[in-house]
Amino acid sequence: MKLPVQEIKKIGIFRALQLGDLLCTIPAIRALRRAYPHAEIILLGLPWAKGFTKRFDHYFDGFFHFPGYPGLPEQDFDVKIFPAFIDQMQAEQFDLLLQMQGSGSVVNPMMELFGARHVAGFKTDGHYAPDNGLFLDYPNYGSEIDRHIALMEHLGIANLGNELEFPLSEADLVELGQLKLLIEPQRYVCIHPGSRGSWRQWPVNYFAALADFCIDQGYHAVITGTNDEGDITNAVISQMKNTAIDTTGKTSLGAVGALIRDAALLLSNCTGVSHLAAAFKTPSVVISMDGEPHRWGPLDTYRHRTIDWLKAPDFHVVFRETVDLIQKVA
Template structure:
């Protein structure tokens, strides 16, 4: 039996999707969420994710109607498992009697058991073995970019492909926050390059002195300023980069939310960053970027548009000239 019309054969008045991951992983799921919404325009779609992703669900309210925080699981490293909350969480999920549950959290080794415990009438997702009962599990692709893997799941179930492009909508609240912060005061659109030297894990970060050296070389161009971005936890890192620079940058780390930071980036000429969530924000904004990889699978996590986004493998911090050359080439693009 083919899976191509699986969604059409099932009631999907109420749908729950499980993907409890960080920012970049969630942004990579947007093409699949867009396809699922197109297939189920009148369904109520709930997202179960990490607590932070409440803001993701609100930003992508065109595709997600409700957010439900996941208490965690011992097999998932993204958050400490709050075991005392799990019993009530699963009981409340079963009480909802969802028509359909979709597992979009990896290959299903552990996540399929989590989604089965939601008690939905039907379930679909990735899995190594055929589903049991009213389940449709398809093999997790061994290769390919993450947005395409997830989109393959959605289209395999019968959703229409609505394009693989990422999105990052900028809201009026983002713009107001950016303006109120004063960070962008005096920064004309197109007059600056954003440097994002941080990442969730320190061992994924390109050396601060390399970011500083590249920023100084780019700042030689007339009227091209450097803006350092980062989370509150990355304030010491951006300060270190600033100290190493010959030309004083604008240090915007810390005070801005993800949305306001994206609004700041949306006016930049270019972003240079590690392989981290902001690279997928740049893809959603269609902001030119140079992305430096050191740990992750570059074929899986590189942005799809290789003309707009240049990805380099440099685990030992040896490719500063290549980063600079790619940045200069992107700045020359019309």
């Protein structure tokens, strides 16, 4: 390894993004934890991710809320608390700070302010990055998972595989059981029509048609979504001819994970739940509306079918993939 184990006792990981983004880094962080088994690993992220670090407490030891930064759209920049955050980061005295946010064009200068002994991550031509041999030219190709594994390999850390994970707790299973859904494992399909940004959402009438098809094949259709996605899940349900089971706003992330684990199939946009299906090896049909199916689609293209809607905006393509997977799991 480029940085000896005995020198690295505290590691900070900067990735202030959403669920799918973090899940895609787990294979890299798994390798990092194996390489530095006794180091303290702390995530610097968005507020929601504190619970993520607790779920993955075999990899993470702590969490700090990142207060935003100009040029990062995920949250507003809080200029009043940012200086205190920098002071806090400097007081932590990280031995290694990993920039896993992206190409580094925006955040690499900021990373220097944290005062870590070593800073590593991604860089891109024409933008600042320390000339320390620890920055990798951003691989603007391939899957998000493999991009971060490549960063670990650049640091001399062995690849432990690209499989995703999502640990479930007993509390997750109890919560799901308390809903008393009249479903049996492998006899229902999860339909998740929401995602961040309307431009990433497949038309609701198409989700409704696929849900009806699955019900006609003898499966229950379980609609999932957050409270904020109520309008879109209600729109799907209103266009169905059959009756769906609506869990909108009734489940935590863990309970949704448990639902997806035991489902026969997931139908969703290319969003966080598609990575849960990949982690559980639950078959899925994923509609990519952002033009990057190669980056965000599940790696197992036999069990998971990702449709690039920008190139093939044809409902029948999605329908055929759904039929094929339903027949394979029947």
